[in-house]
Amino acid sequence: MPSPRGVLCIHERYTKTGLGGSEMPPDDATTEAGNGVQETQFTAIPDDAEPAHAGSISGDTHVPDLTANRHTRIKQNDAGHSNYGTTNGTPNGSSSSNDSVKDAQKPIASPRALSPDLLRGLLMVLQAIDHCSVSQGAWRHGVALESEQDGTIVNRWNNPVPWTARMLTHLCAPGFMFLLGMGIVYFGRSRSKLGWSSWQMVKHFAIRAFVLAAVNEVLFTLPFGHGRILILNIILLALAVNYYLAGLLWLAVNASESALSTLLESCYSSSTDDEAQRPLLRDETGYSSAKAVSGWAMRCSWHIHNGILLALAIITIAWNQWLSPHHGHCPLDTSPGYSGPTQPNSTSLGPWFDFWFLSVQYRLVISPFPPLAWLSPAILGLLYGRIILARTWKAYTINASNALFGVFLMILFALTRLLHFGNLSEDCLRMPEQLALPGRNQYLVSFRSFFYIIKYPPSFSYMAFTMSINFFLLAFFGTLPEKVARRIPTLLTFGQSALFFYILHLMLYFSLSILVKNWFGHELDHIDPMTGKPAIGTEGKPAVMWVTWLIGLAILWPLCRWYGRFKSTKGVNSVWRFF
Secondary structure, eight states: OOSSOOOEEEEEEEEEEETTTTEEOOSSSSOOSSSSSEEEEEEOOOOOOOOOOOOOOOSSSOOOOOOSSOOOOOOOOOTTTOSSSSSSOOOOOOOOOOOOHHHTTTTOOOOOOOOOOOOOOHHEEEEHHHHHHHHTSSOOOSHHHHHSTTTTOOOOOOOOOHHHHHHHHHTHHHHHHHHHHHHHHHHHHHHHTTTTTTHHHHHHHHHHHHHHHHHHHHIIIIITTTTSOOOOOOSSSHHHHHHHHHHHHHHHHHHHHHHHHHHHHHHHTOOOTTTTTTTOOBOOTSSSSHHHHHHHHHHHHHHHHHHHHHHHHHHHHHHHHHTOTTTOOOOOSSSTTEEEEOOOSTTTHHHHHHHHSSOEEEEEEESOOGGGGGGHHHHHHHHHHHHHHHSSHHHHHHHHHHHHHHHHHHHHHHHHHHHOOOOOOTBBBBBBBHHHTTTTTTSSSHHHHHHHOOTTTTTTTHHHHHHHHHHHHHHHHHHHHHHHHHHHHHHHHHHHHHHHHHHHHHHHHHHHHHHHHHHHOOEEEEOOOOTSSSSEEEETTTHHHHHHEEEHHHHHHHHHHHHHHHTTTTTOOOGGGGG
């Protein structure tokens, strides 16, 4: 293919203003955590120019909005296609016409993509409810008093307030995994523009995964394991593994997508009779057949790989059902009034295999978040990121698509209730309402029964319900004017310093719980699973928990704001960006 004369690339200009009004140094992929302003411009540059910086959205880096411009559109590339085929959003082997270049030379302002940061910030705030309540023993953890684990009989609902709080916090883990996958796509495109090789990206993915795993050990295993546990996996280890795996998958998809595009184009070329005349022919759009074939090959390869990612996302959530030791069913021949696990949560393949797919508790290892059981939303995030960056979308198109996909997932969730598939809790609800209506669909006898979902490991119904709400939230945040979005208290600040917030909020709330328990605590009617002694908490005094939660957020906000500014001064390879 001839060398393209020019490509439509993204040139980002960052204007950052410090606390004292001085200009802060520009950075490739980071905006402020406060007063700074990011501006994005679309410009046509020659092929041999230095690649422009691009944004990322992975917690430590942020992304310019390529999609939220409500009034303008970027002219498509010369073959009339969208931007399929490469990591930086520019099709391989395509060139821009002179008219396209001239049209693109005028900068077009586009506001930042704030909705993912806002969603991440909201999830951090909701997660803080869970950890604040657990730290001070404000209520039992779960929508049911027994468990939210596969194959566990439950016969007592939690009280309405903790039930509602738990349903809200269910959104967090799948939302974080989804944003992780989406962030990898943005990060990869940004670093590709900076000239990073695949090996450099693999190294980055490995280092960041190691940092997450190390933080998990320092934050959870050492303080709560009391020297008796080697691994206490509370989500961070699963995030580390899935970040690395999703990163490798993204690199593999990019490499194979380009290879398949070349193969398809080669196969078409070899089947053409008059090879000498073929490049001189014109298609109905006025472009050469060779160029049209190249665009067709890229689009075809792009769609095929999206189909592969979608299939992988389905398979990696379905295998939680397939690998369940009891396939999500509870036996009917248990004694009346029994609650709790009905069978050991293990397979015949051994503890090493079970660690990756099942929620396990061994003498040295406690892991309610099996890494590979949570891979599905990360792959879905990869797919979503690829679609978002494939072309320039209007804001209402993205928002409407997010809302429609949320509706689709909610319909899927309702079907799991009606058709009894993907639940991991069949015949497990033994509440009074089920006992009063034997033979009825257990999910349809009450409101809370309909929304009973299994988190350990996540069922298909759990993922459909939670991701449906997350897509609704993305659609809602996407409709907000930028000025309004930036004024939502704390969400952007927390969303742009997610790991820093996570580490700090755990330390803060567990420290505050010592004071709270001394002042308001009393002995509870159950055993603390970590100490084996009667639990001490503030159960029955919910106001204490809510006040503590708000105080914690008020303390965390200026700290995260400061850290965002500090992080923005560091280079693209700095470990501080991981937080």
